[in-house]
Amino acid sequence: MGLFSGLLRTPLLTSPLAGLARFLFAPDGLTVAGAVLVFVGVAAAVAIRGPLTARRRYDALPERRRRALLVPALLVAILVVLMFPISMGSFFAQVIAIVTIYVLMGFGMNITLGLAGLLDLGFVAFFAVGAYTVGLLTSTGEFGLAGWSWWAAVPFAVLFAMAFAAFLGLPILRIRGDYLAIATLGFGEIVRILAGSDLLKAWLGGPQGILGIPKPIDVPPGHPLAGPVQIYYIALACAAIVAFVAWRLRGSRLGRSWMAIREDEDVAEALGVNLVQTKLLAYMLGGAFAGLGGAVFAGLVGSIFASSMQLFVSLNVVALVVVGGMGSNPGVIVGAIFLIALPELFREFSEYRFLFYGVALIAMMLYRPAGLLPSRIVKRELYSPDELDATARGDASSPRPAAS
Secondary structure (H helix, E strand, O other), X not given: OHHHHHHHXXXXXXXXXXXXXXXXXXOOHHXXXXXXXXXXXXXXXXXXXXXXXXXXXXXXXXXXXXXXXXXXXXXXXXXXXXXXXXXXXXXXXXXXXXXXXXXXXXXXXXXXXXXXXXXXXXXXXXXXXXXXXXXXXXXXXXXXXXXXXXXXXXXHHHHHHHHHHHHHHHHHOOOOOHHHHHHHHHHHHHHHHHHOOOOOHHHHOHHHOEOOOOOOOOOOOOOOOOOHHHHHHHHHHHHHHHHHHHHHHHOOHHXXXXXXXXXXXXXXXXXXXXXXXXXXXXXXXXXXXXXXXXXXXXXXXXXXXXXXXXXXXXXXXXXXXXHHOOOOXXXXXXXXXXXXXXXXXXXXXXXXXXXXHHHHHHHHHHHOXXXXXXXXXXXXXXXXXXXXXXXXXXXXXXXXXXXO
16 A cells, blocks of 8 residues: 555564564564454444444433443543553554544545545545645755744645645536546546656655654654654544534534535535535545645654555545445544554455455445445435334344335
């Protein structure tokens, strides 16, 4: 996967068989492997069956009991999240940081595709703008321009990604359907090729990229926040902020306008929705979230290469939104865990990695076409009322889509 090629040089991933042996049979390896297997099993159970039973029991409780259960559960979840890198090590912190970067991009794609219905196959271009902006403004190497800190460069990365999304969006957002997907695919490839070409080598480094990007927090090597651990906490904080913004947008008037456009652009325009302006806002906000993901990625890796900005990154983001459930913010997180975390944890089996990846996607489309955690609107669109009632009672764990 081109996006994280810089992370493949870590000792655990250098030799697949040796790394797997150390991972499984080190003094604490069995514990780590067992934890991974338990995590996979619990995630699968929760994704397939758990939410139905748990949600049904939770809704049956009185209001006071529900509030009494919610607060301790949130506190335990926050404690587990904060202690995770300390108890599991820097490798797992690095994996979760990678997942969180995809979650940031997934929230942006969920606005663009899940709410507004705009399929963007060049989404990695905004990610690249955010990463290169942080690289140019913070690098201590040859191509550094300002020598700023990471914190000072991040707002500019987000703003430049939004401006770039507006620049690309204005000429193409009048296009609909598959033509829009092809146009965005072309823009994404243009950005990748220009970033690695000799034409912009004097500014962006060409194939050699931008090196010497400092960490957000300057700490000595032995410090608890050294390495990917600090990016873990920063990425989680960014994801929490973006999740809140996405949640508020989804229930706003603007969010309802996006969903109206997704259903039928002609009807939405007849009801007074400005198509170009509303779609452009979705495109810009999606680009801003992707730019923030690129900024976090630059701080994690410490270098930026054009070869990291592959089409597969955009396809991954689209896949995690579809697998998690289009239009569902919790579904973005579940989709990122399912499609990014598990393949990263089992990267040792790289020879068969994408085989299982493809099989999992096909199985998802067959047995969970609405996604792992679909929104209520999507479930009403795909399933008949009888199937929804049967699912709520627990009679059917994966109903089939209603015939149109």
